[in-house]
Amino acid sequence: MSCIEVMPKLGMTMKEGTLVNWHRNEGETVKEGEILFEVETDKLTNEIEAKEDGVLRKVLVNEGETVKCLTPVAIIAGKDEDISGLLKQAEAGGSKAAAHKTSTKEKIEDENIDTADIETHRVKVSPAAAKLAKELNVDPSSIKKNGRIMKKDILEASKTSKAVEMQHTSNRGEKTVKMSNMRKVIAERMKKSASISPAVTYNMTMDTSELKRLKNSIKDIFKVTYTDLLIKIVSQVLKEFPLANCSVERDAFILKDYVNMGVAVALDDGLLVPVIKNCDIKGLRQITAEFNELVEKARENKLVPDDLTGGTFTITNLGMFGIDTFSPIINQPEVAILGVNKIVNTPVVVNGQIIVRPLMSMSLTADHRAIDGAYAARVLQRIKQYVEKPGLLVL
Structure with missing residues (x-):
């Protein structure tokens, strides 16, 4: 043949x-x-x-x-x-x-590796690990491991063997490290976003007590995370506030009658934003399953371009890293992005008594061309209403 x-x-x-x-x-x-x-x-x-x-x-x-x-x-x-x-x-x-x-x-000088040595020694190396190995001057065949070599294996080998290739620019130990292709794309897009959107970030604190109860009540049916729940909540809110789900083209707003939710996924060498399509008409279980599948594909370097395109809004969750509040950068051509922060047990006054409640701050960055402060505040208030009374959700 x-x-x-x-x-x-x-x-x-x-x-x-x-x-x-x-x-x-x-x-x-x-x-x-x-x-x-x-x-x-x-x-x-x-x-x-x-x-x-x-x-x-x-x-x-x-x-x-x-x-x-x-x-x-x-x-x-x-x-x-x-x-x-x-x-x-x-x-x-x-x-x-x-x-x-x-x-x-x-690009090839930066990221390509000599695969002949790998094949000779019958070592399987992921594409991302192969790129990193070239950057750090690590020979993957020298790594003793059963199964596929990943980026973390290359990083560990570079530390133990001190094989990092550095370009010294002074006697005080400066070094130049070239960006990976992913990092270069991220840098270019963030710069472009900052130049396009007159962005403002709005913060609001929400009580997650009831959301936690809902999460625990369905854990025996299927495992769900706060991110899964927020994808569902925000999808419903965006149908009520279409300007937060639009894009801007010259002097017109392109309103979307659907919600494609991008969710930021952190990898070792950068950030990917896979997109869950048509979230507004999907149930929580389906959203959870699709998001889990996209995260797994991202970590295994199996995403295809369609998995990363078509988003109308983005959620980025840094709560697991202990972040109190931040100003996320809008993912163009969208007009808003929601930052999710850590949950903190906080003393609050309820009916004259001091009690402890799990509070979380949400950070909404919005393009002021489409979303004024009052509109952004109403979006956050509606998200807060669903977070604090999740019984209103259509799961």
């Missing part, structure tokens, strides 16, 4: 991808289903499997090149098979896309 491998289209929104790593060299045997190359799109790196058994006869796209989806990248065929026809077919299919190739030599 023979085939032309192409740059895959990993989602409806993907238009192009960067081939960052070949797992086989020309002339080497390839098995159907094994990892052939890696593709980087935005913040994600995906491993692409071979479609056929055979030999990697011809590499058409080099590491570091960016090409449009469905552009031919390689030919797999028998060792002695005539591939002249396939070469012509690939050339015809990729002639237009070839003009769009973009060299990213610096």
